[in-house]
Amino acid sequence: GEAVVVKSMPGGGTTIGVTAAENAKSDGYTLICVPLQHAILAQNFHESGTHLENFEPIYGWFEGPMSIEVKGDSPYKTLDDLIAASKQKKLKAALAGIGSIDHLHTLLLEQQLGIKAVTIPYGGGGPASKAAMGGEVDFLVGLSTTAVRFVRDGKLRVLAILGPERLEALPDSPTIYELGHKDYPNISFIRGVLSPPGTPQEVVEILEAAFKKAVDDPGFREIMKKQGRPVKPFSSKDMKKAAADTFKLSQKYTPFMKEAAKKK
Numbered sequence: 001g002e003a004v005v006v007k008s009m010p011g012g013g014t015t016i017g018v019t020a021a022e023n024a025k026s027d028g029y030t031l032i033c034v035p036l037q038h039a040i041l042a043q044n045f046h047e048s049g050t051h052l053e054n055f056e057p058i059y060g061w062f063e064g065p066m067s068i069e070v071k072g073d074s075p076y077k078t079l080d081d082l083i084a085a086s087k088q089k090k091l092k093a094a095l096a097g098i099g100s101i102d103h104l105h106t107l108l109l110e111q112q113l114g115i116k117a118v119t120i121p122y123g124g125g126g127p128a129s130k131a132a133m134g135g136e137v138d139f140l141v142g143l144s145t146t147a148v149r150f151v152r153d154g155k156l157r158v159l160a161i162l163g164p165e166r167l168e169a170l171p172d173s174p175t176i177y178e179l180g181h182k183d184y185p186n187i188s189f190i191r192g193v194l195s196p197p198g199t200p201q202e203v204v205e206i207l208e209a210a211f212k213k214a215v216d217d218p219g220f221r222e223i224m225k226k227q228g229r230p231v232k233p234f235s236s237k238d239m240k241k242a243a244a245d246t247f248k249l250s251q252k253y254t255p256f257m258k259e260a261a262k263k264k
Contacts, residue, residue: 010124013042013097018050026196028203031058035143036190036239037246038101044250045099045257053247056199059211060192060234060242062224065163066105067144067173071135072154079113079159079179082139086115093117094128094140098261101189102128104253105141105162107260112184132156143189144170148228163188169228187249192239208236 009017014034024030034052043050068079076082085091096102098121109115117138122128125142132140133155141162148169150156158173164186166175176184193211195204214220215233224231234242 012046012048013100014039015042015046015048015050018043018052019048021055021194021196022050024196026056026198026200028195028199028207031193031195031207033191033193035101036060036192036242037187037249038096038189040243040246041101041104041250041253041257042097042099044247044254045103051197052194053243054197055194055243056197056204057234057236057239057243058193058195058204058207059215059236060190060239061211061215061231062145062191062229063188063232063234064143064145064229065161065165065167065175065186065188066102066141067147067161067167067170068109068139068159068176069129069132069142069147069156070139070159071132072150072157074138074157076139076159077157079174079176082159083113083115085138086117091115091117091138092136093119094131094137095119095121096125096128096142097121097123099257101187102141104187104257107257108185109141110260113181129156144173145227145229162186167228168230190234190239190242192234194239194243204236 009020017032018039021032040052043052070076076085093106106119122131128140129142131137144161144167147156147158151158158170160176160179161167161173162176164177221231
């Protein structure tokens with residue numbers, strides 16, 4: 001029954017928004033909705049001074065894989081086509097931002113599949129997708145579920161899902177493991193809500209129950225289904241573990257990303 005003000009704070013791979021939330025009161029009235037892996041990778045890469053892993057997780061409702069995407073009428077119809085093209089010339093890859101989860105995946109594609117590309121940051125996933133659809137770049141790594149509506153419209157083609165299972169909304173798009181790249185790391189994308197560090201446990205529990213009720217609502221689930229986004233609930237405890245695991249992942253890959261950024 002209360003009004004909720006949603007404030008979009010883009011920039012720095014979510015670090016601007018995370019910084020604002022970290023400096024807010026820990027009373028449960030200021031929350032942050034983030035792509036967890038994307039945000040923790042960015043904070044460590046940019047050394048932003050934020051510590052999302054210390055926030056109080058409330059609830060999550062989605063986990064999805066990233067995907068390799070090209071323009072709908074691109075000459076690259078398969079992942080092998082893209083790999084072959086990159087051996088002939090250096091391709092252009094759009095990034096949501098430096099230090100982001102798509103940045104990491106793009107570097108891993110170069111390391112493990114030999115796809116050499118000049119990376120171009122576009123200041124967000126939306127502009128990066130538009131760059132691919134407009135033919136400014138050869139490909140991008142984006143959130144697979146975000147690509148669904150563009151694939152349906154013929155504006156994008158997904159060459160591979162960077163996860164262990166095909167997406168229900170993209171049944172014709174194979175996984176990278178199906179295509180023979182068995183050692184590729186499975187690094188997904190979880191979206192959820194967190195509260196600033198120090199939020200009292202009783203407040204966390206009230207908010208967690210409220211978000212669970214919202215996520216269980218049939219209307220919300222129907223919207224998610226139409227968008228091609230499978231609902232996967234994460235309790236506060238689940239989110240806390242995911243944040244801890246992602247922090248370890250970030251510590252592992254941040255030096256790799258920084259070294260690659262120097263060369264680019």
